[in-house]
Amino acid sequence: MSNIDNLSVNIIRALSADAVQKANSGHPGLPLGAAPMAYELWAKHMKHNPKDPKWSNRDRFILSAGHGSALLYSLLHLFGYGGLSIDDLSQFRQSGSLTPGHPEYGHTVGVETTTGPLGAGMATAVGMAIAERYLSTKFNKEGYPIVDYYTFVLGGDGCMMEGISSEAFSLAGTLELNKLIVLYDSNKITIEGDTDIAFTEDIQKRFEAYGFQILIVEDGNSLEKIGAAIEAAKEDKSRPSLIIVKTKIGYGCPAKEGKASAHGEPLGEENVKALKEYLKLPANETFHVPGEVYEHFKKIASKNIEAQEKWNEIFERYCNAYPEMKKLWNQYYNLDIAKELLENEEFWSYQNKPDSTRNISGMVINRLKDLVPGLIGGSADLAPSTKTYMKNEGDFSKDNYGGRNLHFGVRELAMAGIGNGLALSRLHPYVSTFFVFSDYVKPMARLSSLMKLPLIYVLTHDSIGVGEDGPTHEPIEQLAMLRSQPNFTVFRPADATETIAGWYHAITSQKTPTALVLSRQNLPQLLGSSKAALKGGYIIAEAAKDVPDAIIIASGSEVELAIKSKEQLEKEGIYVRVVSMPSMEIFEVQSKEYKESVLPKGVRARVAVEAAAEFGWGKYVGIDGAYVTMQGFGASAPAADLFEEFGFTTENVIAAVKSVL
CATH class of the missing domain: 3.40.50.970 (Thiamin diphosphate (ThDP)-binding fold, Pyr/PP domains)
Structure with missing residues (x-):
């Protein structure tokens, strides 16, 4: 490891520890242990351009263990993503900051996906790897690797325990997604202590069964061995790869290294100083980055700019050679139909x-x-x-x-x-x-x-x-x-x-x-249905007088029932409006005038009809309203029998309307 590489890794560690300590909240353990693999990947093996974070052919990086967000923010700052500043790092976990407790897509430039629920990033990464394989098949021509990127995902023991990772990686192996590379921060520690209390399976055998190539790095501080494993993963063209990197949680902090207490609580000011002394950094300086480190990351970033410029040239030639593909590309990436x-x-x-x-x-x-x-x-x-x-x-x-x-x-x-x-x-x-x-x-x-x-x-x-x-x-x-x-x-x-x-x-x-x-069951095509459904709620059957006596609101299969009930009520001189409400959310964003025209405040006699729980309908029927809804679970019987058994009949709806008049 060169001096500048070693210094860069330790600055990432120190920045992460400072951010957590300043916030007095967060997870320093993962950043301290995983900094070498993250640095090695971002600096030497990953194709990305901080000046164009949305470059379509960039490699993707997902921090599935999102609690280690301080690590990601330190990387984004040093590489120059989105102008993320030292001040932003110092505002970690504070209101309105660009450095929230877990990475948030669309909030911080360079964050590829929102993570936090453990294992979620693993499944998202599989989706991205599927997209790369699909798009490369659709667009690539000989000599024109227009879609050609890797998806890297970093997670820990918690991600591996969550069932979603098993589901996702089982499919990834079946599909032989060779551009998917999983970096496993194996430190054998979770919040409650050593993983042996609840997690003793052989991860290597598990992933071999999925169909992954397995690569093991015994020393999580060895950039050379981590780098060699990443390159070996790239060379395997037939399957996804799992790189097991054995690390120590809280590395470099004498009082916390290897302990569960390093996972989810600040190290403490004295321990942060001890960490920096161990790393041979100025112990009393916070958020300190030497100029030579900034210059080092700037040089790395410039090489990535060159990589994109080369791709841009290839893409331009591609568009000239295949104008029909350029049109298709625009259709994929600029949907407006x-x-x-x-x-x-x-x-x-x-x-x-x-x-x-x-x-x-x-x-x-x-x-x-x-x-x-x-x-x-x-x-x-x-x-x-x-x-x-x-x-x-x-x-x-x-x-x-x-x-x-x-x-x-x-x-x-x-x-x-x-x-x-x-x-x-x-x-x-x-x-x-x-x-x-x-x-x-x-x-x-x-x-x-x-x-x-x-x-x-x-x-x-x-x-x-x-x-x-x-x-x-x-x-x-x-x-x-x-x-x-x-x-x-x-x-x-x-x-x-x-x-x-x-x-x-x-x-x-x-x-x-x-x-x-x-619905599973057949429904009739209703006479009054229209594109007004795009407003979320609309009058599908109007009362036979200007101001209805009551309003029945329904969705799905129960709209037919509401209309039949209205027809029976009219024979008794009770005039009812039926409102179809396929989407409350869309209805809620309509103008006040439109909503009033559909559900006028002056008509307080209202009934909601839906073969589901009544919860949520109160805002439309009010305290004077009634419900024809489910009050418990269903049963096993033919559908027609169940609708009658649970009260979804014209007689019951009519009785509900009369009860609110």
């Missing part, structure tokens, strides 16, 4: 016969595949049921990286994390499972919302209409769960027109993930 779809009569057409909204969704997917070349997706082993298969587009596999249909296997959690990685790679992905299993999906869907990724969740079998499969497969509380999530759109359509509207919103959204919640 909102107006085109809105005015496309074929896109909005359907057969006027009863059909399930999952079937209609499948029809729309197969229309969109020809309009949106970056559309890619699949399901957790449920495509025949969720109707998410793109015809004549092939299956993505180790033998065909150009296939657009992804088979995630029975891995819902990893599927959603992989979907995030695909979305971060500027593709237009969808993922799918049964709605009840959104419980498995939720943690990664939450990250979709945090990152403002337009990932599409196709969630079918949306209610007790699942029927014979019984309560384990009948979603009750899931609508309320997803509706409660900030920056997340839930769309539960009632018929074909509303389903197409839901897909229109999902595919044209730029900053919001969308869940399309779809």
Whole structure:
């Protein structure tokens, strides 16, 4: 190790320790132990340009162990990303700072994905590696490696314990994603102590079973051995690689090295001084970076600028040689089809016969595949049921990286994390499972919302209409769960027109993930449904007088029930407006005037009808309103029997309306 390399590694360690100490909050242990592997990777093996952080052909780096964010911020500062300053490092974990407790995509320049929940970054990395293989197949021509980058992900023992990493890496091995390189910070320490108290499996054998190449670095401080392992990983063209780097948590701090106390608490001022003395740095100086270190990182960055300039030249020649590919590239990376779809009569057409909204969704997917070349997706082993298969587009596999249909296997959690990685790679992905299993999906869907990724969740079998499969497969509380999530759109359509509207919103959204919640059972095409569904809530059946006596609000399959109930009530001289509410989130962002026109404050007699929990409907029905909703779990029986058993009948809805008049 050269003197400048050694000094650079130790400055990364010291900056990280200072940031945590200044905040009196954070995780110094990982940065101290993992600094050598992070430096070696960023300085000598990773293709990246701080002057253009979004360069499409850059190598990706994900810190899956996001609690070690001080390490990432130190690297970003030294390499000159986004003007991240020493002052920013000193504001670690403070309000409004560019250095939050865990890395946040879109907040700090150079952060590729939001991490924090352990293992999440592992699945996201797999998604990015899938995107690289797919895009390289679509775009690369002989002599023109337009898409050619690696995805590196660094995680620790906690990431390896979380089940999502097993799901994701099992698929990565199956797909032989050779551009995926996992750096495992193996220090055998977690918050509660030595990993042996809960984690004794043989990681090497586990990853060999997945189909990974295994490389072991016994000395986590040896830049030469770490570098050799990274290059060996790159040389293997047939499989992903796991580099096990054996480190000491809290390295260099005499009182904390190798101890659980180094993981998630500041070292203490005296221990920070002792650390710096051990590293042969000025003990009493904080956030100290010698000029020679800045100059060293500047030289490294300049080489990366040259790498991008070379790529730019190749890309220009490529565009001249293949103008049709340049057009396709722009379609992938500059999606703006909102107006085109809105005015496309074929896109909005359907057969006027009863059909399930999952079937209609499948029809729309197969229309969109020809309009949106970056559309890619699949399901957790449920495509025949969720109707998410793109015809004549092939299956993505180790033998065909150009296939657009992804088979995630029975891995819902990893599927959603992989979907995030695909979305971060500027593709237009969808993922799918049964709605009840959104419980498995939720943690990664939450990250979709945090990152403002337009990932599409196709969630079918949306209610007790699942029927014979019984309560384990009948979603009750899931609508309320997803509706409660900030920056997340839930769309539960009632018929074909509303389903197409839901897909229109999902595919044209730029900053919001969308869940399309779809029926298993056939539903009729409703006379009053229209593109007004794009407003989230609208009048689908109007009362026969200017001011209705009551309003019934419903979504999905229950809209038909609401309309039938209205028709019966009118025969009794009770005039009711029916509002279809496929999306509360979209309705809420409409103008006050529009919302008042649909749900006038003067009409207090309101009933919500939905085959799910009533939670969340209160803001629309008010204290004078009533509910025809589920009050418990479902049961196993034919769907028609269950709807009657649980009160989803015209008689019950009529009684509810009369009770509020």
